[in-house]
Amino acid sequence: MSTKLTGACIIGQSGGPTAVINASAYGVIKTALETPEITRVLGAAHGIKGVLDDKLYDMGQEDAYELSLLMNTPSSELGSCRYKIADPSKDDTDYKRILEIFKKYDVRYFFYNGGNDSMDTCNKISRYMAQVGYECRVMGVPKTIDNDLFGTDHCPGYGSAAKYIATSCMEVAKDACVYDSGQITIVEIMGRHAGWLAGAAALATHMGSGPDLVYLPEVDFNRDEFFAEVMNLYEKKGKVLVAVSEGIHYADGSFVSEAKTSSTDGFGHAQLGGLAVMLAEELKVRTGAKVRAIELSLLQRCAAHLASKTDLEEAFLAGKVAVESAVAGETGKMVAFVRETVDGAYACRTELIPLTSVANYEKKVPVAWINKDGNNVTQEFIDYALPLIQGEPERATEQSLPRYARLKKVLAE
Amino acid sequence: MSTKLTGACIIGQSGGPTAVINASAYGVIKTALETPEITRVLGAAHGIKGVLDDKLYDMGQEDAYELSLLMNTPSSELGSCRYKIADPSKDDTDYKRILEIFKKYDVRYFFYNGGNDSMDTCNKISRYMAQVGYECRVMGVPKTIDNDLFGTDHCPGYGSAAKYIATSCMEVAKDACVYDSGQITIVEIMGRHAGWLAGAAALATHMGSGPDLVYLPEVDFNRDEFFAEVMNLYEKKGKVLVAVSEGIHYADGSFVSEAKTSSTDGFGHAQLGGLAVMLAEELKVRTGAKVRAIELSLLQRCAAHLASKTDLEEAFLAGKVAVESAVAGETGKMVAFVRETVDGAYACRTELIPLTSVANYEKKVPVAWINKDGNNVTQEFIDYALPLIQGEPERATEQSLPRYARLKKVLAE
Numbered sequence: 001m002s003t004k005l006t007g008a009c010i011i012g013q014s015g016g017p018t019a020v021i022n023a024s025a026y027g028v029i030k031t032a033l034e035t036p037e038i039t040r041v042l043g044a045a046h047g048i049k050g051v052l053d054d055k056l057y058d059m060g061q062e063d064a065y066e067l068s069l070l071m072n073t074p075s076s077e078l079g080s081c082r083y084k085i086a087d088p089s090k091d092d093t094d095y096k097r098i099l100e101i102f103k104k105y106d107v108r109y110f111f112y113n114g115g116n117d118s119m120d121t122c123n124k125i126s127r128y129m130a131q132v133g134y135e136c137r138v139m140g141v142p143k144t145i146d147n148d149l150f151g152t153d154h155c156p157g158y159g160s161a162a163k164y165i166a167t168s169c170m171e172v173a174k175d176a177c178v179y180d181s182g183q184i185t186i187v188e189i190m191g192r193h194a195g196w197l198a199g200a201a202a203l204a205t206h207m208g209s210g211p212d213l214v215y216l217p218e219v220d221f222n223r224d225e226f227f228a229e230v231m232n233l234y235e236k237k238g239k240v241l242v243a244v245s246e247g248i249h250y251a252d253g254s255f256v257s258e259a260k261t262s263s264t265d266g267f268g269h270a271q272l273g274g275l276a277v278m279l280a281e282e283l284k285v286r287t288g289a290k291v292r293a294i295e296l297s298l299l300q301r302c303a304a305h306l307a308s309k310t311d312l313e314e315a316f317l318a319g320k321v322a323v324e325s326a327v328a329g330e331t332g333k334m335v336a337f338v339r340e341t342v343d344g345a346y347a348c349r350t351e352l353i354p355l356t357s358v359a360n361y362e363k364k365v366p367v368a369w370i371n372k373d374g375n376n377v378t379q380e381f382i383d384y385a386l387p388l389i390q391g392e393p394e395r396a397t398e399q400s401l402p403r404y405a406r407l408k409k410v411l412a413e
Numbered sequence: 414m415s416t417k418l419t420g421a422c423i424i425g426q427s428g429g430p431t432a433v434i435n436a437s438a439y440g441v442i443k444t445a446l447e448t449p450e451i452t453r454v455l456g457a458a459h460g461i462k463g464v465l466d467d468k469l470y471d472m473g474q475e476d477a478y479e480l481s482l483l484m485n486t487p488s489s490e491l492g493s494c495r496y497k498i499a500d501p502s503k504d505d506t507d508y509k510r511i512l513e514i515f516k517k518y519d520v521r522y523f524f525y526n527g528g529n530d531s532m533d534t535c536n537k538i539s540r541y542m543a544q545v546g547y548e549c550r551v552m553g554v555p556k557t558i559d560n561d562l563f564g565t566d567h568c569p570g571y572g573s574a575a576k577y578i579a580t581s582c583m584e585v586a587k588d589a590c591v592y593d594s595g596q597i598t599i600v601e602i603m604g605r606h607a608g609w610l611a612g613a614a615a616l617a618t619h620m621g622s623g624p625d626l627v628y629l630p631e632v633d634f635n636r637d638e639f640f641a642e643v644m645n646l647y648e649k650k651g652k653v654l655v656a657v658s659e660g661i662h663y664a665d666g667s668f669v670s671e672a673k674t675s676s677t678d679g680f681g682h683a684q685l686g687g688l689a690v691m692l693a694e695e696l697k698v699r700t701g702a703k704v705r706a707i708e709l710s711l712l713q714r715c716a717a718h719l720a721s722k723t724d725l726e727e728a729f730l731a732g733k734v735a736v737e738s739a740v741a742g743e744t745g746k747m748v749a750f751v752r753e754t755v756d757g758a759y760a761c762r763t764e765l766i767p768l769t770s771v772a773n774y775e776k777k778v779p780v781a782w783i784n785k786d787g788n789n790v791t792q793e794f795i796d797y798a799l800p801l802i803q804g805e806p807e808r809a810t811e812q813s814l815p816r817y818a819r820l821k822k823v824l825a826e
Contacts, residue, residue, distance in 0.1 A: 049593055075584075075587035075591050079593060082592065166814055170814060170817070171711075171715040171718070172711050172712065175714065176711065177488075178492060179492070179494060207811065207816075277687070302585060306719075389812075389814070390812070390813045392810075399620065400802050401620045402583055403620075404621070
């Protein structure tokens with residue numbers, strides 16, 4: 001461990017929002033504000049772009065109660081970005097600017113709260129600062145509903161999204177079987193390359209009211225088999241509920257939704273959507289049945305009203321541990337979760353893993369957790385996911401609607 | 414009031430499900446089971462079709478705890494239908510069959526739980542039974558998320574759907590403003606002819622995080638004005654959140670979504686959907702902005718996890734009052750709600766209104782509650798809707814997921 005380091009810290013949020021990413025930010029901000037070595041807590045507006053633009057909020061000027069409401073406030077309250085930072089060996093313009101800002105505010109701690117791409121950003125900054133000899137401790141705080149971060153048992157954000165998906169599928173399953181006529185319902189769930197979210201739909205079935213079929217991107221999609229499976233069930237039962245991941249693709253790697261896709265996001269990822277509608281249209285033609293497509297869309301990643309208490313507390317913990325570890329001398333690491341069983345019950349402890357080992361890898365659902373037919377998950381998946389959605393957190397309301405944090409966002413001078 | 418009438422009762426559910434329609438069914442079933450004059454409580458499978466098909470469940474054989482869980486179980490647990498019963502003066506086949514079944518089980522009380530079309534069914538049966546001299550008391554128990562039933566201040570089901578819409582819009586508003594780039598988001602909300610549901614999106618804005626623009630079907634839709642309003646805001650703010658009712662239509666009455674529509678439901682209503690996607694596509698072309706369409710779809714009508722306690726209790730009350738009133742001698746009526754102010758606070762009492770006055774009329778949002786520009790609701794609407802979404806009911810869970818009623822559904826002999 002290195003020596004005591006005193007200075008300001010920056011917390012930034014990046015990538016797609018989740019229901020609990022602000023809980024991690026609160027974990028960082030609250031802990032940092034209480035830490036003597038940290039002289040000032042700055043929140044970067046829209047992640048690394050806020051650093052580049054010198055747009056930093058002075059978190060010390062916020063009301064403590066309003067800050068605490070970050071626990072119940074979905075999405076990234078400081079603003080997010082999808083800015084892809086260059087490789088410093090090719091173009092170090094951004095890094096020079098970041099160093100300039102770090103020096104301006106005497107920033108000695110940098111906490112970055114995000115997913116795969118954000119850990120890559122974090123890693124590059126960490127290495128650049130070491131290279132130029134500027135002492136600054138850089139820590140990654142994980143978040144992603146996709147749950148695809150390497151090196152951690154699970155990611156903050158996943159449990160709450162999974163709980164929303166499972167609950168919504170239970171409700172839709174009840175609704176979609178109400179008439180005496182036939183009906184096929186297709187629910188489209190997020191997850192570009194990993195099926196963790198789509199698999200969560202099976203938790204609904206586990207509780208007695210959920211999808212009959214679940215399609216994950218870990219298995220190559222076979223159009224003919226898909227239609228045969230749905231139509232076979234439809235003929236038997238009259239009602240079929242199907243959950244599909246937005247990321248399902250053919251054996252050649254092309255997304256099933258691709259025909260519908262024209263634009264890409266800032267990282268060059270294809271923007272998916274409209275898959276359920278496309279499958280529903282084809283099923284309508286093939287069966288003549290009433291077919292309905294439901295896309296959970298943004299709802300699944302911002303449903304703070306249905307957050308998992310376990311997820312929320314772990315999200316806060318990740319932020320807190322990041323600060324404590326950095327102050328203790330750690331740098332270039334991400335906070336990760338290790339699952340433990342204590343007296344037969346789920347427990348979770350943190351560990352630190354090198355950013356270099358996590359950046360840009362994607363963790364997928366093990367093939368052994370998917371059934372032989374490739375149209376559902378196994379009990380292993382249920383056993384994995386169920387502990388992560390547990391508990392109802394207290395949440396502030398006003399007029400029976402959510403009461404979100406109202407931050408002043410005073411720019412640092 | 415007429416004399417004491419002893420016999421069996423039938424409860425049926427009809428039309429689109431809601432989050433609390435089972436609470437009304439429970440209000441009927443529980444009260445009927447406790448009423449000495451009612452010798453047997455029968456649940457019709459899929460509404461009036463269950464009567465025609467002689468498919469009736471013996472509710473007396475259900476476990477009391479499981480029945481009580483109907484309070485937290487969304488959708489119509491007995492099954493629903495969209496069966497349009499004929500005019501008895503033109504074709505009395507169905508009525509003869511209903512009479513036959515009523516005689517078979519000595520049914521003297523008929524409770525029908527539904528919306529406009531169901532009250533029409535209820536009214537026709539009531540008049541037929543009177544005409545043929547079969548003593549049977551017929552009561553309508555209102556439900557509809559659309560809130561468009563005539564003669565009642567509001568309908569069971571509306572408050573919970575409104576709460577879901579408002580909460581979801583608050584969450585989406587947080588998510589949809591997270592990036593530093595521009596974004597337009599369109600949320601499509603149910604409501605074929607009335608804007609009560611779409612207007613509920615404005616509750617989110619009232620709480621500080623909601624749509625900028627709200628379009629109701631009570632105002633003729635003007636395509637050019639719509640695009641001008643959205644693009645004007647987009648240029649000013651960079652982020653725009655729009656709520657649209659699925660039922661918006663042009664001055665000639667044609668639905669904006671019509672181009673997308675091919676099929677109709679059992680009552681000949683056009684099946685709407687895909688409107689938000691259509692508007693989003695056009696906005697994308699016009700602005701070049703990132704545009705996202707979100708359709709709340711079935712989620713808004715079955716979200717029991719976010720039910721309003723006020724709505725849930727009133728839904729139960731409607732069922733209970735229907736039974737008590739029928740036993741006291743009433744028939745041919747629907748239970749309606751009258752809003753009262755007690756010590757400055759919202760209160761609600763029931764009254765009975767003739768089925769003939771409610772059947773097939775649709776109650777719309779008063780034009781005075783819509784702003785001059787026709788793109789939002791006024792404070793009067795907020796004051797109307799806000800009391801209806803109040804309170805968090807207790808709800809049974811298992812593994813932090815909903816625990817729904819598990820009924821045996823034993824067919825009556």
